[in-house]
Amino acid sequence: MKPVKVGLLGLGTVGTGVVRIVEGHREDLIGQVGSPIEIARIAVRQLDKPRAVAIESAKLTDDPWEVVRDPEIDVVVEVMGGVEPTKAYILEALKLGKHVVTANKDLMALCGSEILSTAREHGCDVMYEASVAGGIPIIRTLIEGFSSDRIDRIMGIVNGTTNYILTKMSQEGASYEEVLKEAQQLGYAEADPTSDVEGLDAARKMTILATIGFRMNVELSDVEVQGISKVTKEDIACAKKLGYELKLIGIADRQDDRISVSVQPTMVKRDHPLASVSGVFNAVFVRGEAVGETMFYGAGAGELPTATSVVADLVAVAKNLKLGVNGKQSAAVFKEKILKSEAEVAYKNFLLLRVQDRAGVLAQITQVFAEHEVSLESLLQQPTASDQTADLVIITHDASRAAMRRVLQAFESLDVIKQIKSVYRVEG
Amino acid sequence: MKPVKVGLLGLGTVGTGVVRIVEGHREDLIGQVGSPIEIARIAVRQLDKPRAVAIESAKLTDDPWEVVRDPEIDVVVEVMGGVEPTKAYILEALKLGKHVVTANKDLMALCGSEILSTAREHGCDVMYEASVAGGIPIIRTLIEGFSSDRIDRIMGIVNGTTNYILTKMSQEGASYEEVLKEAQQLGYAEADPTSDVEGLDAARKMTILATIGFRMNVELSDVEVQGISKVTKEDIACAKKLGYELKLIGIADRQDDRISVSVQPTMVKRDHPLASVSGVFNAVFVRGEAVGETMFYGAGAGELPTATSVVADLVAVAKNLKLGVNGKQSAAVFKEKILKSEAEVAYKNFLLLRVQDRAGVLAQITQVFAEHEVSLESLLQQPTASDQTADLVIITHDASRAAMRRVLQAFESLDVIKQIKSVYRVEG
Incomplete structure (x- = not known):
């Protein structure tokens, strides 16, 4: 032997x-x-x-x-x-x-x-x-388990540090800065946390998963990245009230043979399997044409x-x-990569806007959405401490990134809007 | 080609x-x-x-x-x-x-x-x-993904029919008979549902998983089986009140080289990943010495x-x-199988007892537990419609199957106990 x-x-x-x-x-x-x-x-x-x-x-x-x-x-x-x-x-x-x-x-x-x-x-x-995703055998599963399927979506919580921070913020109503400091003390976040909190670590992992899942040569520069360092207590409270958890989610999507890959803070509906993944755990949700929805959960590091x-x-x-069969069983990358344009990547959006509290404001704002053909799923006005302003919580129907960019640009020059407080992707 | x-x-x-x-x-x-x-x-x-x-x-x-x-x-x-x-x-x-x-x-x-x-x-x-577990690549994962780990527990929701029935009972407060009939109409349960509802189908799957996970030749007759046909609305309501979901769970456990495998209705703590697996979905929770806790979720059939x-x-x-390498990569079964005795298989138990409502009853009942060295985690007395009886909800600490059998035998001859309504395993 x-x-x-x-x-x-x-x-x-x-x-x-x-x-x-x-x-x-x-x-x-x-x-x-x-x-x-x-x-x-x-x-x-x-x-x-x-x-x-x-x-x-x-x-x-x-x-x-x-x-x-x-x-x-x-x-x-x-x-x-x-x-x-x-x-x-x-x-x-x-x-x-x-x-x-x-x-x-x-x-x-x-x-x-x-x-x-x-x-x-x-x-x-x-x-x-x-x-x-550390202990989760996700690569093996994508290569072998779903070899005959056509995967059309991979959604992952693939960074333990940010999931720990967002979980703590949600459970304790604490601020980003407080929880980050605690995470650093516990060794869950590094002294320089940039790579984790700005989504770069997650983007690298999504690059690997998308390459294998779609059998295309996905590169890091193909990934749209937004981190969690601007997430506020208020965002999380608002998400919870609406029945969502705010998570840093990597999403790789394919329609026909056009793909998009992103990492961004995302409001995930509470009954989605990813919503209950808490702390430093990782999970990868995979949807295949044939197999339907599956999820793989486990320790992401350690x-x-x-x-x-x-x-x-x-x-x-x-x-x-x-x-004697080495070098023959790796994932075959044999498909041409075509990235979706900004006009093709569409999803629901959550917006939190601070606006003037007077007649006609809603009309002006909804007019902007209408002009850019973004339709709304829900709109909720809530009072603020001041009686001159109100907060608007809006969830759109699926809207393209391009349309949303135009809406936000138009908002910049609309003086009834005092502040665009947050914009997040919504899933589930 | x-x-x-x-x-x-x-x-x-x-x-x-x-x-x-x-x-x-x-x-x-x-x-x-x-x-x-x-x-x-x-x-x-x-x-x-x-x-x-x-x-x-x-x-x-x-x-x-x-x-x-x-x-x-x-x-x-x-x-x-x-x-x-x-x-x-x-x-x-x-x-x-x-x-x-x-x-x-x-x-x-x-x-x-x-x-x-x-x-x-x-x-x-x-x-x-x-x-x-239909679309979940769990066998591949156990054979290859955890090849270097020592798996000490496999817990599975591996039968969609029973999980559908229990989920509906929990969500709608419906009875077993009502939901079974509905499941049969929808094609989720067969005309003769025995194999599913009595746990036999789940036992067969646990036999396969335990054989692979423990690398021992586990046989169907090694599996302790109890089905869900006696589960009542009241049991489920009681579970929910205590923060549990009642699920049909297959559990394969190993300590050192002694194993036990069972399928039984089990109260699973709500924050356990298996508790939120609903409807016809399947999930397999695997704990390895090194990898820690992992879970694999997906469609169980279809x-x-x-x-x-x-x-x-x-x-x-x-x-x-x-x-040219066929026949060489299947799971190696190379360990001697030793089944735990009834005295070695220990877990928490939930009991629902209908008792006489008079002085000294609790003392008699707790005395029986004490005699058989079963200690209690919690005990709750609740009134019933009649003023002569009360319901006792008891959760024990870990107790061996042997000790629990002796407790239940002693209860049979204790006339302050009118009825042993339910006994379930508790996990998480």
Whole structure:
């Protein structure tokens, strides 16, 4: 039983989890693969750092090239993160005929197409289940489970930090700033939270999911992104009153062969399966022409959930190795990508407007919607503390992004509108 | 591009869906498999029946053996259902080196072990994703996604009929009989609903899930089963008042290497992900040591969801065929099965008792619990229409099945108890 030899790049949280699982489940893994999986070499930043797992020091190196070029290594598992120089290590490994398992969403979102084509060229596997939604086997499900279906929508809560913040704001009526500070103290948000709260992390994951789900080469720049840093207590209270939860939702849509991908704060109707996904949990809702509505729910991050996905990929690669069939089972990207125009992407919108409280105001505002052919589903006027102003809560029927942009432009020059307080997408 | 030739056994709802998908997604399937999938022969009960899909009459036969023994056929897709004579067709197909895709939960639950070992012997694939939870790719997920994890719990709403009935009873305060009749009219329940409402269908699916999840040869007779036909409006109202939903839940549990599997009406705390799964939807909640809590949600039945799973299996088999690696990737069953004893299976219980309303009654009842070392989490006395009786709503802490049996036996001979109205498992 010749072992499958693994070189690990990175021994942080996830790397440590991978070592723990591979060592703790040795017999199980032999049962599945037919031979042992051995973590033979590990590249770390600092050789002499104290570690949470016992590792022979001979296995450690501080030079990732040593791992990548070690002729003994069959599979490189990359859990060091970052795009450069990580990409160079992965490309080199593939060129040397080594298979790659990675948890690196940034790399796969930005350079996925180059990495996958290099892998194909050299007959290697690249697997990246852990790059999206930690412990949820969503990539495997999209590639294999729905192989015969035509997926027309993927909606995901794929960033735990923002979902934690929005959940807390909803449950406790707290402000964005308060909850962000708390999340940073608990380690759920980073010191510089920009990538999470501005939706960039979610956008990278949606790029990966849309590429696989639609079998088109979706790029990060194709994704419309809006973060949650401007969400107020009032928005959330208003959403709740109307029977919605405000969530940061990634939506990839396809009609015929035209697609759109976005990440934006979205009001989700309370009976939609995504509305009850709370805290740091992730969930991905997939709608297929045949299969209908499905949802996959689980931990989006964390040492062991993410490491479980990495090791599941490692097992798949190891089985392929034993079978001699690597490099043949990745998702086929074979469709031309056509992005919907701004005029084709349509959805319901929620608007919260501060307006003057006098006769004729409603007429002027509804006139603007009518001019741009946006029809309204509901309109609610509520008093404010001042008797000169009122707040208008409006939900539109499906309206194109282009039409909504024109409506908002017209509102800028309408002096009965004191402030456009919020505009959100509405779903469900 | 030599096509992969498929023989279909059965052309009912699911069979028709398979034909529709394979024909409607021809290009997609070629993109994935590398050659076309062709449904070459179909065994039907009646040759001249009008059909929802157009089929050349030359492909039809009323003799399943003709399909099974046709040397041209690579893969037999069985969607005719039933255990006999279906089993004989499948075993024969495997012995002739044909791969098998089946949606037949009865067959897999009762004869899975024989079928899988015959497949191994002849180097054939047997895939059966559609046998559990229709469109949810749960089998694939358990086998591959969690390959490196140790699953310690699988909880499933795996029968749409009973979930529809319980959801309606909860939403409308209707009785079991009323809702069952309605479900039968809508086609959600069969004329003879026994297999669904008595939990047998769910037990078969839990047998399959537990076998895969625990990698032990779990048999149908290992499953403790209780159905929903005795559930009353009052039980559901009581559950709701306490913050629970009453659901028919299959639970497979493992501690160390001792397992238990059951299907029973269970009170599920409202914030548990399974509590909000309503109507005919199915969901499977899986807890892994590493991955934590995950849930998979989707349509449990229906032509297209089930057919999607069948075709996903067909694609996997076809890819294996192209790669020449069939018969090597099924779930390894390699652990000895040890069932927990009645004394080891412990959970919270809900009891609804009609008792005499006089001094000393509570003392007698709580004394019985104390004698059998069952401690109580909560106890609520509520008045009834009569002034001589009261209802007691009790929730216990975790108590073994053995201890609870002794408590209930003691209650039989306690004359302050007029009636043991309901006893349910409590989760979450």
